[in-house]
Amino acid sequence: MSIYTSKQQEIAQQIDHQEVSLSNWKDWRWQLKNSIRRVETFEQLLGLSFEAEERAAIDETLEKFPLAITPYYLSLIDTDDFRNDPVFRQSFPDPAELVVSCHDMSDPLHEDRDSPVAGITHRYPDRVLFHVSNVCSMYCRHCTRKRKVGDVDYVPGKTSMQAGIDYIRRTPVIRDVLLSGGDPLMLEDEQLDWLLTELDAIDHVQVVRIGTRMPVVLPYRITDKLVAMLKKHQPLWINTHFNHPREMTTSAKMALRMLADAGIPLGNQSVLLAGVNDCPRIIKSLVHKLVANRVRPYYLYQCDMAEGLSHFRTPVGKGIEIMESLIGHTSGFSVPTYVIDAPGGGGKIPLTPNYLISLSTNKVVLRNYEGVITTYQEPESYKAYFCRRDCDSCELQLNLKDAEEFRSTGIETLLSDFDPAIALTPENNQRMERRHHD
Numbered sequence: 080m081s082i083y084t085s086k087q088q089e090i091a092q093q094i095d096h097q098e099v100s101l102s103n104w105k106d107w108r109w110q111l112k113n114s115i116r117r118v119e120t121f122e123q124l125l126g127l128s129f130e131a132e133e134r135a136a137i138d139e140t141l142e143k144f145p146l147a148i149t150p151y152y153l154s155l156i157d158t159d160d161f162r163n164d165p166v167f168r169q170s171f172p173d174p175a176e177l178v179v180s181c182h183d184m185s186d187p188l189h190e191d192r193d194s195p196v197a198g199i200t201h202r203y204p205d206r207v208l209f210h211v212s213n214v215c216s217m218y219c220r221h222c223t224r225k226r227k228v229g230d231v232d233y234v235p236g237k238t239s240m241q242a243g244i245d246y247i248r249r250t251p252v253i254r255d256v257l258l259s260g261g262d263p264l265m266l267e268d269e270q271l272d273w274l275l276t277e278l279d280a281i282d283h284v285q286v287v288r289i290g291t292r293m294p295v296v297l298p299y300r301i302t303d304k305l306v307a308m309l310k311k312h313q314p315l316w317i318n319t320h321f322n323h324p325r326e327m328t329t330s331a332k333m334a335l336r337m338l339a340d341a342g343i344p345l346g347n348q349s350v351l352l353a354g355v356n357d358c359p360r361i362i363k364s365l366v367h368k369l370v371a372n373r374v375r376p377y378y379l380y381q382c383d384m385a386e387g388l389s390h391f392r393t394p395v396g397k398g399i400e401i402m403e404s405l406i407g408h409t410s411g412f413s414v415p416t417y418v419i420d421a422p423g424g425g426g427k428i429p430l431t432p433n434y435l436i437s438l439s440t441n442k443v444v445l446r447n448y449e450g451v452i453t454t455y456q457e458p459e460s461y462k463a464y465f466c467r468r469d470c471d472s473c474e475l476q477l478n479l480k481d482a483e484e485f486r487s488t489g490i491e492t493l494l495s496d497f498d499p500a501i502a503l504t505p506e507n508n509q510r511m512e513r514r515h516h517d
């Protein structure tokens with residue numbers, strides 16, 4: 080099995096103007112140092128050239144959203160048909176990025192607003208997003224944090240991370256910390272080791288997750304030394320970001336194998352991107368490759384309404400169509416959850432085709448993936464009991480030590496017996512305002 084293709088050797092030789100050994104190519108620092116940041120280098124290495132007019136439009140785009148591609152990721156571009164190439168489209172600037180529609184937002188997820196201290200987004204009750212790096216080895220053109228890409232003034236050190244760690248330490252409801260960025264694996268092993276050790280020392284932090292695209296764009300970052308260090312910090316989960324089956328190369332597979340062999344559970348978050356993977360067959364092939372390499376498809380994201388991404392957005396119907404082609408048709412663990420990250424900070428909202436057709440008190444009518452309409456008979460003997468959250472007198476055994484939470488929120492409240500709420504009504508509801516005047 081060759082993991083150093085002739086095309087990769089050619090690219091490496093042009094970069095170093097000499098014979099470059101496999102060990103150089105596989106050195107992640109060499110890859111970063113030689114990351115492609117200029118259009119000329121791109122043209123030269125792939126033997127392409129853009130017409131003057133297009134070139135001017137590309138240059139204008141780069142002024143707002145810079146370019147960075149690792150030589151490894153560049154080597155995956157099929158030069159014969161590069162304009163349709165999924166790797167090219169994810170990594171090379173498109174003048175359409177400058178088109179800002181009236182619906183686009185610079186921070187659609189309100190990550191900066193839901194931030195109690197620098198670097199932390201605390202949106203959900205029990206977990207936080209911790210931005211520990213503002214840099215990436217490759218700048219994805221579809222980045223939802225595009226507004227920050229290429230900011231040079233934020234190079235996080237221990238002091239800037241300390242504020243985040245302190246917040247997590249003094250906030251006992253946080254049981255899950257998601258390291259994000261940028262790419263957290265841009266940190267040096269020692270710095271990451273220090274950060275993970277700090278988090279391990281916080282009792283209420285039960286799990287740490289790392290979101291990284293390194294296995295996709297720079298698999299050589301997954302070194303024996305890194306894996307040995309990560310292994311010390313279990314339970315640690317890693318979520319990566321494959322978008323197209325073509326990204327699953329021999330080098331990527333090796334990186335995934337090293338992580339999985341270290342006992343790290345692996346997940347994948349894909350983004351549904353027009354012109355890249357908006358096809359049921361492509362997504363099916365992708366999820367199959369992922370599970371074959373011990374990666375569980377976790378989320379399929381609807382593309383955010385961030386500025387500069389409109390050309391990547393698909394209708395939601397495309398995502399539902401893809402889900403329809405997966406559910407039931409393939410292994411349950413190959414099916415990701417399709418989500419929209421709600422603009423304004425509402426968090427991730429799962430979307431799925433409808434399988435519930437109707438119901439009475441006795442029967443439920445359902446349809447399956449084949450279109451078969453079927454029924455489920457409701458139980459005749461179920462004793463519906465009135466729950467007052469008086470767990471001490473309940474026959475169901477619940478060890479209260481781990482379940483002290485009492486407040487219910489949202490739809491859960493409507494379903495509960497112990498809360499008198501019969502409806503959730505938004506604030507500023509005009510009908511309600513009129514009522515007060517009666």
Ligand SMILES: *Cc1c(COP(=O)(O)O)cnc(C)c1O
Binds near residue numbers: 201203206208257427
């Ligand atoms: C996605 C996200 C999380 C993690 O969500 P999960 O559904 O638990 O994976 C946490 N915080 C923020 C701000 C997020 O965007």
